[in-house]
Structure formats: structure tokens, C-alpha cells
Amino acid sequence: MKLNGQRRWAAAGVVVATTAATIAVALTAPPAGAAPGCRVDYTANQWGGGGFGAAVKITNLGDAVTGGWTLKFALPGSQRVAQGWSANWTQSGANVTATSMSWNGGLGTNASIDIGFNGSGAASGDVNPTTFTLNGTVCTGAPTTTTTTTTTTTTTTSGNPNPGNRVDNPYAGAKVYVNPDWSAKASAESGGSRIANQPTGVWMDRIAAISGTTGARGLASHLDEAVRQAAGTPLVIQLVIYNLPGRDCAALASNGELGATEINRYKTEYIDPIAAILARPAYANLRIVTVVEIDSLPNLVTNVTPRPTQTPQCDVMKANGNYVTGVGYALAKLGAVPNVYNYLDIGHHGWLGWDDNFGPSAELLFQAANASGATKANVQGFIANTANYGILTEPNFTIDESVNGTPVRQSKWVDWNRYTGELPYAQAFRQRAVQAGFDANVGMLIDTSRNGWGGAARPSGPGPKTTVDTYVDGGRLDRRIHLGNWCNQSGAGIGERPKAAPASGIDAYVWIKPPGESDGASEDIPNNEGKGFDRMCDPTYTGNPRNNNNLSGALGNAPLSGHWFSAQFQELMRNAYPAL
């Protein structure tokens, strides 16, 4: 799992948020229920060089709109729409038209929808558009409070804005479930008792995992044990929902059991039974966190035609829509259980941290969150770095520095990525997701199970400023050969211990990948678990476009993904940071 493929698709220019402005448009409120009526809140953030982003909130103050909507307005000066989201955007001269997508064409009375676009050509003195029409009617709704938006991250730590009994951050004030099956394996290792009582993710990695497999109890048994561990206090149990049709389309180590077209089996034999168990009254007081389908949607952004990182299977999954359909179904079904908290996977900074991948991924996630009956209310947040090795932050250099006039972003290691670690990546993605239309109170999780990068090889300070590469390579804590490497990485260590609310916008550091469980076999091993052989797990493999043709950096003698890998467990403990 976990994976892959990323690299930048094309280098993009530097834009810096410098100014912000919000304008609320509106005049008088029509009587409730009168048809038609609308309000538009338009918020623009200017970057340097004429670039800007505009968030557009449409509120329907009239009768329900069912058959789709069309919003029109004129842009000032020479402003142009460059790339929009959550609507089909066109521009003719100054006049912009946004029409609804297949999934957001219905707008009930008083319902709102968030759309937006990135633009070019902004000049100082430009005034935001003030006249909007929705389906031909001029929007004259009641004014909203005008607020200036900035790009700061806020954390909501109180309140109960979600439907059902959900709290804002399920980890706040809660214990987290310790999986006895993993705990027993960790304890059996020399020195393992130092971490055996840590909470780890429970992976529902195939249909059989629901009722249990050899050495792994089934879902209901985990939940029973969770109720016992809770002992009447709040407890989070972390489940990984990981069984899409055509799973893991850019890698082979966890290809999965369902073929590309088997969406109905996914629904009826996998998601429905899981949802039915989660909904049992005995489990109603648990806070059930679900990590929804890692590595799926990001693959549809980065590993499809015409990109050089393309795989045939990702093209198939994009074309048949079954990742979007399946994720939407999972969100809707699981989200209907009032004590379930869905967190959607967002890969990691070494995958989606390039401008060409970042925004489009947020948009695709929002699309999936509105597929198959799901709504944004079914998404409580996102998770970064699941089973990957990305460091939280690199302390020895920053993304904005230069060496001898060459920016750090241009170093071989960073390669124009916008982020150097999972923490700034997750915080920025949170904002972008809200811009894409997700709720403002979404929270982030970061998997820190194997991103410690401690031990003897950890640099103690910055590299020499001979060139940008000596500087970055000498100082970076992430010691991978290439940022795109993902399988059983040599030199990795246990990262931050699981912790609630560790930073702004972050609900928790979590250990979703259980340390000691392999990412994939280093050679072909026949099995009936749907596990293939991915050469990224073979230490002799010299790579592919997804790791820019570098050595895989994988440990040798690795068992199948998910199987116990004692040598890796020992190395992870040796290189733990903070040390154990």
C-alpha cells in the first residue's frame, strides 16, 4: 500500500499569498420560499504576479433548484479564469459562466455550494465583481458579515458542528484502541515491549478480514475488545477501509482481491457488512475512525495518461469510475453510522506536494465525497502519510531559502515540490480542501509510525552551502534515496508517538501502519491474499518514472505485505526518533 508515484508533472512558478479581500454581495432578502433568489459571497486572494484565487459561495434563497444551475458574472480588468473547481467554468471576454457538475446540480432552499477558481491578470485597484445571476435571476440576497480571509489555519477544538453525536476532534480526551494481535507480535520481539502498548490501525484489507483470518481477529471481535478497553470512557478505534476494485493501481504489492469491475461485490460483500457491524448498538459509544481507501484517488491524478508516471491499470480505474463510486459509497454508508468519523486518504507530500497534483487532488476528493449519495458531511477529515515514510518537518533547511542564488525548491531532492514535510503539507491541504468545498472544521491525521529517521545516520545540522544539493542532501533527515520510494525503506525509524491535537489543524498523530508489518515482498511469493510482487520492494531494482529511476531503497528478505518482518521492526526501533 502506500505508495507511490508522484514526482512533479511540470515545474510551476512561485506564487506567494500577499493580499486578501472578501466581498459579500447582497441587498434585500426576499420572503422565504419565494422563487427565485440567491446570494453570492465572493472572496479573492491575490498572489504575486497577477495570480489570484477566488472562492465563490452560492446560496439559494428561493425555491429548490433541481435541474442544475448557471452562475454568471463579469471579471474586472484583464482578469481571466485559469482553472476552476466544482463547476464547469468558461469565460468570454469579461463574462464568466459557471455551470453545475453532475453531482452538485441540486440546490435546496437556503442551501449553499462552494465553488471557485484560480485566475490570472489581477492588477492593483481591481474591484471584485458585484453583480451575479443564478439561472438568470440577479442575486440580491441579504448581506453576510464581511470578513477578511487570510491563509491562516485554524483549529476548532470545541463545539459539535457535525450531525449525530460527533465531536470535532474524536481524539481529544480519548484513549485509542490497542490491537491485541499486533501488540502480541511486538511484545514477542526483543525490546518490543517499549511500544507494544501503542495504538495502531486495524486493516480491513480483504473481505475475509471482516470475519477474521488466521492470527487476526475479525471486526466484531476488535469492537468487543474496544468496548472492554474503553471501560466507559471515550475511545477511538482506527479502521482502515482498503479493498477497492482494482486496488492500488500503480503498484503490485497490495493489488487486492477485487477486479477492476467488481464494484458491486465491494458494496455488498465488503462495505455493507462492515457498516452493519459498526452500527450495532453495543458499539454506539465508540469513536470509530475510518481511514478511507488509501492510495486510490491520488493515483487517478498522478498516474494516468498522459503523464510519464501513467500505469494501464490507473487509466482503467479512472475510465470506469469505480474508485470514485466506491469511495463515495464507503463514505455514505459508513458515514450514516453516527459515531463513525471518515478520514479520506491524501497520500503524502512526496506524492501530491507538487502544484499540478495538489489542487486537482482536493477537487477529485470533493467529487468523490459527493458521489454515490455521499455528502461533505460524511467527511470529518483527511489523513497524510499512511504507511509512508515522509518526515514531519525538515529542520535544517526551508523551502524558501536559496544557496548561491539557487532556490531549495530547485534541489534534486525537493525537485520543485512545495513542501518538505508532512506537517506543512497536511496543514496546507486542509485549507485547499476547504476551498474545494469541504467543511471548514475538517481535521487532519498524520501517520507517524515510520517517519522518525533517527539513529546514527541522522544529520546533526545543515549541509555545506557548496551547492543547493550539498546543502539539502547534507541536512535532510529523510534519508531515502528518492522521495518516491515507499517499500520497506532502509534506515527508517519509528516516528512521533500517537498524540491528540499536536499542531494547528491536526487532529492527531497516529500509527496507522503497524510497525513491523511489511510493505511488500522483496521477491515473488505465491499467495491467496491478492498480494502481487512489486519490484519497488526489491533492493536490486533500479526504479521507474515514479521514483525517477532510482534504486528502491527497500530492505531485502521481506515477506508479503502485512506479514511480520522482524528485521524491519528491529531497525525501526533502533532508528526511532524521538528515541525509545
Ligand code: BGC
Ligand atoms: C497490506 C495489508 C496490511 C497492511 C498493514 C498493507 O500493505 O496490503 O494486507 O494489513 O499493509 O500492514
